[in-house]
Amino acid sequence: MKFRxxxxxxxxxxxxxxxxxxxRPSVPVLAGxxxxxxxxxxxxxxxxxxxxxxxxxxxxATDGGRALVPGRLLAEITRxxxxxxxxxxxxxSRLSISCSNARFSLPTLPVEDYPSLxxxxxxxxxxxxxxxxxxxGQVAIAAGRDDTLPMLTGVRLxxxxxxxxxxxxxxxxxxxxxxxxxxxxxxxxxxxLVPARTLADAAKTLTSGPEVVLSLSSGTSGEGILGxxxxxxxxxxxxxxxxxxxxxxxxxxSSTSFATLPVGMFTDAAKRVALVAERxxxxxxxxxxxxVTLKAGGSDDEGQAEERCxxxxxxxxxxxxFNPTFLLDGLAAVHTERARMDFTxxxxxxxxxxxxxxxxxxxxxxxxxxxxxxxYLIMPVRLPG
Amino acid sequence: MRRDPSILHLDLDAFFxxxxxxxKPSLRGRPVVVGGTGGRGVVSTASYEARAFGARSAMSTIxxxxxxxxxxxxxxxxxxxxxxxxxxxxxxxxxxxxxxxxVSIDEAxxxxxxxxxxxxxxxxxxxxxxxxARIAAATGGVTGSVGIGTSKAIAKIGSELRKPDGLTVVPxxxxxxxxxxxxxxxxxxxxxxxxxxxxxxxxTTVGDLHRLSLVDLTSLLGQAHGTGLHRLARxxxxxxxxxxxxxxxxxxxxxxxxxxxDPVRLGxxxxxxxxxVGTRLRSSGTSGRTVTLxxxxxxxSTLTRSSTLPQPIDDPRLIAEVAHRLLAGIDRHAGVxxxxxxxxxxxxxxxxxxxxxDEPPTTTDLPVDExxxxxxxxxxxxxxxxxxxxxxxxxxxxxxxxxxxxxxxxVRFEGPRTPPGRVRTFAGDDPALRPGSxxxxxxxxxxxxxxxGPDPSEPDPxxxxxxxxx
Numbered sequence: 001m002k003f004r005x006x007x008x009x010x011x012x013x014x015x016x017x018x019x020x021x022x023x024r025p026s027v028p029v030l031a032g033x034x035x036x037x038x039x040x041x042x043x044x045x046x047x048x049x050x051x052x053x054x055x056x057x058x059x060x061a062t063d064g065g066r067a068l069v070p071g072r073l074l075a076e077i078t079r080x081x082x083x084x085x086x087x088x089x090x091x092x093s094r095l096s097i098s099c100s101n102a103r104f105s106l107p108t109l110p111v112e113d114y115p116s117l118x119x120x121x122x123x124x125x126x127x128x129x130x131x132x133x134x135x136x137g138q139v140a141i142a143a144g145r146d147d148t149l150p151m152l153t154g155v156r157l158x159x160x161x162x163x164x165x166x167x168x169x170x171x172x173x174x175x176x177x178x179x180x181x182x183x184x185x186x187x188x189x190x191x192x193l194v195p196a197r198t199l200a201d202a203a204k205t206l207t208s209g210p211e212v213v214l215s216l217s218s219g220t221s222g223e224g225i226l227g228x229x230x231x232x233x234x235x236x237x238x239x240x241x242x243x244x245x246x247x248x249x250x251x252x253x254s255s256t257s258f259a260t261l262p263v264g265m266f267t268d269a270a271k272r273v274a275l276v277a278e279r280x281x282x283x284x285x286x287x288x289x290x291x292v293t294l295k296a297g298g299s300d301d302e303g304q305a306e307e308r309c310x311x312x313x314x315x316x317x318x319x320x321x322f323n324p325t326f327l328l329d330g331l332a333a334v335h336t337e338r339a340r341m342d343f344t345x346x347x348x349x350x351x352x353x354x355x356x357x358x359x360x361x362x363x364x365x366x367x368x369x370x371x372x373x374x375x376y377l378i379m380p381v382r383l384p385g
Numbered sequence: 386m387r388r389d390p391s392i393l394h395l396d397l398d399a400f401f402x403x404x405x406x407x408x409k410p411s412l413r414g415r416p417v418v419v420g421g422t423g424g425r426g427v428v429s430t431a432s433y434e435a436r437a438f439g440a441r442s443a444m445s446t447i448x449x450x451x452x453x454x455x456x457x458x459x460x461x462x463x464x465x466x467x468x469x470x471x472x473x474x475x476x477x478x479x480x481x482x483x484x485x486x487x488v489s490i491d492e493a494x495x496x497x498x499x500x501x502x503x504x505x506x507x508x509x510x511x512x513x514x515x516x517x518a519r520i521a522a523a524t525g526g527v528t529g530s531v532g533i534g535t536s537k538a539i540a541k542i543g544s545e546l547r548k549p550d551g552l553t554v555v556p557x558x559x560x561x562x563x564x565x566x567x568x569x570x571x572x573x574x575x576x577x578x579x580x581x582x583x584x585x586x587x588x589t590t591v592g593d594l595h596r597l598s599l600v601d602l603t604s605l606l607g608q609a610h611g612t613g614l615h616r617l618a619r620x621x622x623x624x625x626x627x628x629x630x631x632x633x634x635x636x637x638x639x640x641x642x643x644x645x646x647d648p649v650r651l652g653x654x655x656x657x658x659x660x661x662v663g664t665r666l667r668s669s670g671t672s673g674r675t676v677t678l679x680x681x682x683x684x685x686s687t688l689t690r691s692s693t694l695p696q697p698i699d700d701p702r703l704i705a706e707v708a709h710r711l712l713a714g715i716d717r718h719a720g721v722x723x724x725x726x727x728x729x730x731x732x733x734x735x736x737x738x739x740x741x742x743d744e745p746p747t748t749t750d751l752p753v754d755e756x757x758x759x760x761x762x763x764x765x766x767x768x769x770x771x772x773x774x775x776x777x778x779x780x781x782x783x784x785x786x787x788x789x790x791x792x793x794x795x796v797r798f799e800g801p802r803t804p805p806g807r808v809r810t811f812a813g814d815d816p817a818l819r820p821g822s823x824x825x826x827x828x829x830x831x832x833x834x835x836x837x838g839p840d841p842s843e844p845d846p847x848x849x850x851x852x853x854x855x
Contacts, residue, residue, distance in 0.1 A: 146695070148710060171740050172696065250739050280696060282734050323696070323736055349739060379737035384670060 001037050001065030001090040005057060007099060010086055011078040013044045013055040016205060016233060018075035020198070022048040032109045033071035035088070035095075037064045045117055046071060051198050052117045055233045067095050068109040077104055118236050120227045121217035124159065124190070125183040129207045129230060135166055135177045136203035138333040138374050143196030144170030151242040154193035155200075157226070161187050167247050168196055173326050174247055174349075174377040175333065181214075190216055193240040194226050202237070206230030250377065252351060255342035257315020259287055260355060263339045267331045269294055269307045274324035276303035282321035282381035287313045287343075296324070320346045321381035330376035346383075352376040386620060387535040389504035390554055393495040393513065394540035395478065395520075397471075397529040398549035400491035402432035404470050405460055405773060407525045408824050409785055411797060411805035416440070416457040418449050422772055423642040429462055433549060460773030466823035467491075473523050477516065484628045494537055496626035506556045509533045513552050525801055525826035535560060536622035542571055560620035565592030572617050579606060579614075594618040635673065636727030637661040644683050644720030651721060655708045656701075658726035663701030666728060672697035672735040676704055678711035679725030687723075688715055696736035703738065704728060770794045770813065777821035781809065784821075789813060801826035 017033055025031040025048065036043045040061050045054040067090040077097060078086070084100040090108070097104040136155065144152035149171075158165040162183060167176045206212050209231025217225045224239035274283055276297035284295040292311045297304040320343065331339065336354030343350050353375050397403065401419040406412050416435035420428040420442075428449050431440035435457060440449040446459065471490045478485045484496035497504060502512060513531045520529050532543020534555040542564065543553035555563050569575050569583050569591055582605060588594050594602075595618040603611030616622065637658045645651050655678075666672055676698075677691040690711040698704060708726050770776075770789040776796055777783050784798035784806065792813040799806030801824055811818050 169739060171738055172736055174739055245740060280736070281732075321734065347737060349737075377739065379739045382735040382737060384733035 001035070001061075001067055002063040002088070003037050003042060003059040003061040004085050004087050005042065005059040007078070007081050007083055007086050009057045010042075011075075011081070013042075013057045013232075014071075014075050014078045016055050017044045017046045017053045018071050019201065019205070020048070020051045020053040020235065021046050021071045022050075027113075029068065029109050029113045030115075031071055032068040032114065033074055034066060034068050034111070034114060036066045037061045039064070047115055047117045049115065049238075050195075051235065051237045053233070053235045054117060057232065065090055066111050068111045068114050069095050069106050070109070073106065077106075118225055120229065120234060120236065121215040121225055123184050123229075124188060124214050124216045125164075125181050126211050126213050127164070127179065127181040129210060129212045131179050132212050133203045133207050134335065135164075135179045135374075136200050138335070138376075139166040139168045139175045139177050140196045140200035141168075141329045141333055142170060142173045142175035142376065143168040146170075150240050151193065151244055153196055154240040154242065154244070155196045156244040156247070157190075157192050157194055159183065159188055159190040161189070167244070169245060169247060169250075169377075172323065172379050173330065174250060175330075176247065176251070176373075176375045176377075178373040191244075192216065192224060192226060193242055193244055195237055195240060198235075198237045199226075202228050202235045206233060206235075208232070250349070251375070252342070252344050252349060252377075255344055255351070257287070257313070257318055258340055258342045259292065259314075260312040261292075261309075261339050261341060262311070263331055263334060263337055266292070266309050266311065266339075267328065269309045270324060270328060270331070273305040273307050274328070276305045277324050278302065280323055280325075282383060283324040283327060284319065284321050284383060286317070286319045287311070287315075288317045289313050315343070318343055318346060319383070320350065321383040322350075322378055323381055326378050330378060333376060334374060346380060349377040349379050352378065386560070386623065387498070388557060389498065390506060390509050390533045390535055390557060391496065391498035391502075391504050392534060392537055392540040392626060393481070393497055393509070393516075394532045394537070394544045395474070395493050395495070395516075395529050396532075396541075396544045396548070397474065397491040397520075397527060399430050399432050399436075400471075400527065401430035401462060401467055402435070403527045404463075404467055405458070406432060407527060407826055408463075408466060408775075408801045409458075409773075409797070410799050410801070410803060412458050416453050418446070418453065418457060418459050419462055419773070420446055420449075420459075421640070422446060422459050422461050425640055425642050427640075458772070461771035463773060463775060463823060466775070469823060470524050470527060470826075474520055474527075474529070477519055477523060481512070481516065484626045486626045486628055494540065494626045497533075499626075506554055510552070510554050513554070517550070517552065523827075536620060537624050537626070538573065538617055538622040539563070539620055541573065542567065545571065561595070564618070564620055565590060565595060567591050569594055572614065574610065574613060574617070579610070582606065591618055633731065634677075634727050634729035635662055635665050635669075635671070635731070636677070636679075636725055637665075638679060638723060638725030640681075640723045641721070644722050645724075646717065646720040651712065651717070651724070652709060654724050655712060655726060656705045658724060659705035659708055660701040662726050662728055663699055663704050666699040671731045671733060672699040673728035673732065674698070674730035675728065676707040676711070677725075677727040677729065678708045678715070679723070679727070680712070680715050680717065680721055681723035682717070683720050683722050685722070690714060691729075693730065697730065697732040697734065698728075698738075699735050700738060700741050702741065775821040775823055777819055778811075779817035783824055794818065800824040 022030055030048045034045045040058055041056055042059040043054055043056045081099040081102060086099045089096050093108055095106045095108050139155055143155060147153050152170050156167040162180055163178055164181050165178045206228055213229040215227030225236050226239055227236045270283060273294040273296045277283055286293040291308055293308050295306045330352045334352060334354040337357060338355040340353050340355050341350050402417045405417050405419060417432040418428055418435050418440050419430045420426055426446035428440060428442050428444045428446055430442055435453055439452040467490055475487055478493055478495050482495050482497055482500035484499040486494040513533060517529060517531060528550040530544045530548045530551040532540045532553050534540040534543050535557050539555050539560050543555050546553045568589060570580050599615045602615050639658060674697045675691050675693045677689055679689045681687045692707050692711055770786045772786055772788055774786040776786055781798045783800050784796045787795040787797045787808055793810055794813050795808055795810045797806050797808045
């Protein structure tokens with residue numbers, strides 16, 4: 001194997017693949033990145049039996065071949081190289097990297113011990129890459145991090161013909177977003193559970209091309225795989241083999257009051273007041289017509305904070321408590337200047353949704369299905385007293 | 386040691402048994418033993434009538450049954466009833482002083498110096514006499530013994546001196562006169578082992594102890610223990626009365642009549658314990674972030690495992706979920722003798738749970754089980770009735786379970802405000818019969834305590850076959 005490539009091109013491809021390397025590999029070879037040259041194409045791939053990543057770049061090759069090299073070290077080196085063409089040559093059990101006056105010689109790992117990457121399942125449909133990245137980002141924040149309940153660490157992906165619905169919950173909040181796509185076969189239906197972090201990471205980094213292809217193989221024995229292919233990059237992840245909660249039953253169908261908030265000002269106020277809310281102590285929101293008063297802290301050995309913010313509020317005055325992080329996560333995800341919060345009671349979930357600026361006030365009564373379909377439920381904190 | 390006799394110690398007399406006798410007129414004047422009624426049950430409290438036969442707290446129920454005559458009532462505990470009565474007493478103490486330190490459900494110290502009182506011996510004697518009368522009136526006849534002195538140790542010893550219904554004020558300067566004739570066992574911290582070692586060097590009274598040098602005592606009993614006793618023998622105790630010792634955790638545990646190893650049964654027991662803890666958390670408006678599981682194996686080795694959650698919880702189902710996970714991580718092949726579930730890291734707020742929306746946020750209707758007594762049997766689905774339990778019958782009204790077994794339950798229909806009542810037997814699953822709330826004893830009955838004596842024709846009011854595991 002022998003090839004030449006521009007430094008940025010190589011560094012980007014290696015860095016992208018290296019992100020999905022396992023931090024603590026179960027076997028040493030899984031810490032490697034496979035370099036594979038065929039014709040004038042270099043593929044840079046990694047696989048840890050859960051997630052695979054493969055990026056392709058054009059190179060000027062004189063010899064084909066494969067080499068498995070320590071992944072993180074390769075990523076650090078390629079990032080640090082000076083901006084000059086890079087020449088890479090496999091020599092026996094070592095890989096040499098030359099760039100301008102710099103030279104590296106790395107030990108390689110046994111290629112034959114490396115697992116072969118799963119083949120990409122057949123394409124299920126195509127989605128615009130930016131819309132996909134936004135939708136996944138909005139939903140994945142609500143997923144849990146505690147893997148004792150695998151269901152809560154996933155994003156539910158439901159396909160219903162030309163509509164995809166994403167949902168995630170950590171049992172304290174629930175985020176749901178719909179988006180349109182082009183299914184490969186009309187009338188396609190499917191529902192899978194994708195590890196939230198992997199999906200969020202992939203969606204965010206597959207935006208270099210206009211579209212992303214989603215591929216699905218729902219194996220019969222819990223071996224299902226989701227594939228995502230963007231321009232020159234493709235990744236697969238094993239699906240979670242768990243039932244997702246019946247989240248539609250949790251979504252409130254009506255509300256007794258609602259507030260329309262200026263997202264920026266309300267977020268800033270909530271962040272300031274939350275400075276005194278330690279260890280998940282609640283942010284108290286007192287809604288009255290025209291105003292919300294935010295309060296936190298309160299006991300003698302804690303700090304206290306209070307701030308008023310102008311909002312539109314329609315309904316009986318309501319005092320409701322939220323975990324500040326959960327509230328701020330939702331506010332950061334609506335991606336609109338104004339947001340609407342619907343309430344049923346101080347103990348029932350509040351629903352945060354974006355308010356589309358160009359719509360007239362009547363439209364707010366029934367949120368549009370797409371593109372502004374984002375809904376973020378927050379279960380309130382029961383306040384003392 | 387203070388200059389004035391300003392520390393009061395109250396110890397309610399045979400408290401659980403006294404509440405039982407108040408609520409169950411047919412048991413007044415008769416031996417009553419409260420505690421675990423199962424095979425490994427332990428006596429919590431014996432009434433003075435039962436103590437006459439040798440029954441004592443912490444004795445195994447089996448031994449108490451051997452000592453006590455037929456006609457002795459062996460009852461399971463009703464913590465909700467004890468807690469209600471205790472709350473009334475503690476409220477009376479708080480009227481005396483803001484500094485009240487409850488030691489347990491039936492015992493507390495009061496710092497009279499923090500109230501506005503005449504602290505002369507005559508003054509505190511009058512105060513205590515009045516307090517005792519008010520406690521008896523407000524609780525429907527439960528009595529307490531009071532000790533007053535210049536330190537906690539003296540006040541506590543004072544309350545022990547004339548039990549039951551006693552009052553002892555130790556005047557300043559006379560502490561040693563009271564203390565020295567007492568056996569060394571009267572001092573806190575002198576158990577059978579220490580008493581035996583002291584006895585070997587001919588120390589039997591506190592006065593004997595007083596004559597020992599500090600060096601002798603510490604070489605015999607160790608530094609901390611020796612120093613402590615040396616001071617106590619001199620009535621040298623300056624511990625303050627500390628009010629509002631807030632609960633740091635809420636827990637419930639259970640010792641089983643037979644070691645458990647069946648995973649289904651273990652799971653059900655964990656659920657029952659989680660329910661008790663969750664109910665208590667909810668009734669006190671608290672929640673906690675750390676769930677602890679305690680497992681004691683047949684060889685008495687005890688393990689605890691805990692898990693801290695991102696959010697404080699009070700939902701019994703969530704507590705149970707975590708406890709199940711902790712249990713799964715413990716080797717329990719040899720069986721389980723005791724299980725305990727606790728919640729700590731308490732907070733006053735609860736992050737709601739989207740998955741628990743169908744559950745009402747508070748469950749005030751459930752029986753409130755207030756105390757983490759290790760031997761208290763939880764009424765589980767398999768054993769719905771336990772002796773002493775409050776029940777309600779559609780036709781006959783309120784009463785208590787007199788005995789049960791072989792799918793029969795015998796109930797005596799009476800209450801604190803009725804004369805001794807009739808006994809009736811029902812099928813164990815009689816739909817008209819259901820668990821009841823502790824009866825209301827107020828307003829206090831103006832007549833004297835019920836004079837009716839024991840009826841010798843009545844059989845032992847305990848279940849014929851206490852298969853009840855607990």
